[in-house]
Amino acid sequence: MHVLQVHHLTKVYQGGRGQVAVKALDGIALSVAKGEFVTIMGPSGSGKTTLLNILAGLDRQTGGECWIDGRELSAMTNEDLALFRRRKLGFVFQDFNLLDTLTLAENVALPLALDGMRGAELAERVQRVMSDLGLAAVMNKYPFEVSGGQQQRAAVARAVVHEPALLLADEPTGNLDSASAQTLLELFQALNERRQATLLMVTHDPFAASYAHRVVFIKDGRVHSELGRASGRDAFFQDILSGLAVLEGARA
Numbered sequence: 001m002h003v004l005q006v007h008h009l010t011k012v013y014q015g016g017r018g019q020v021a022v023k024a025l026d027g028i029a030l031s032v033a034k035g036e037f038v039t040i041m042g043p044s045g046s047g048k049t050t051l052l053n054i055l056a057g058l059d060r061q062t063g064g065e066c067w068i069d070g071r072e073l074s075a076m077t078n079e080d081l082a083l084f085r086r087r088k089l090g091f092v093f094q095d096f097n098l099l100d101t102l103t104l105a106e107n108v109a110l111p112l113a114l115d116g117m118r119g120a121e122l123a124e125r126v127q128r129v130m131s132d133l134g135l136a137a138v139m140n141k142y143p144f145e146v147s148g149g150q151q152q153r154a155a156v157a158r159a160v161v162h163e164p165a166l167l168l169a170d171e172p173t174g175n176l177d178s179a180s181a182q183t184l185l186e187l188f189q190a191l192n193e194r195r196q197a198t199l200l201m202v203t204h205d206p207f208a209a210s211y212a213h214r215v216v217f218i219k220d221g222r223v224h225s226e227l228g229r230a231s232g233r234d235a236f237f238q239d240i241l242s243g244l245a246v247l248e249g250a251r252a
Contacts, residue, residue, distance in 0.1 A: 004032040009064035024050040026221035039212040047221040069165035090159035094174035105139040149180035169201040210237040
């Protein structure tokens with residue numbers, strides 16, 4: 001079963017008077033199976049951010065189809081899309097986007113509260129996910145009272161507390177030191193293996209990408225190539241470096 005299916009996806013940004021239209025995506029095809037962990041890589045200007053924005057429901061495609069959990073995004077009204085995003089998608093960004101006026105537990109509870117969950121059910125769900133992510137001891141602290149790594153874990157907890165069909169991560173290790181980055185990636189791996197979470201991560205970091213099952217390289221708005229992890233992560237890391245070298249060569 002595929003959680004995400006993208007067919008012939010295009011996005012054209014129309015220029016103003018005297019400016020040329022820019023084709024950011026040029027017939028992208030992509031699929032992600034339930035329980036799969038996939039990474040998107042590519043040079044600046046390759047279309048990574050545009051693709052992620054469309055998948056996240058933040059932008060609309062010019063052509064093609066984008067199906068997530070059996071729904072085609074462009075067929076939804078803005079109201080339906082907002083509800084779909086809240087219920088079916090989880091987001092982890094480079095900036096943690098936690099609210100400083102709320103405790104970590106209150107931040108994590110937001111997606112459930114916005115969907116009408118209250119009382120013991122909400123508290124139990126928040127407690128469970130925060131314990132799973134090693135945050136039980138700091139649940140009642142505010143973001144500015146904990147480390148960057150703990151803030152990022154709280155952001156992950158908020159992203160998965162409502163059990164989304166697809167978790168989208170945009171350069172999630174970008175603001176973390178190497179130790180915190182590795183902890184976060186191991187957390188993603190654990191979510192994928194233990195909870196069968198489906199993840200799609202955009203990153204420029206080959207070390208981060210090596211935690212995925214598959215890497216999709218895009219260039220000039222198209223899928224350039226793909227790599228699957230056949231053995232250990234160290235070997236996959238070397239394969240990714242080679243794939244990036246080929247991609248850089250293709251740009252020359």
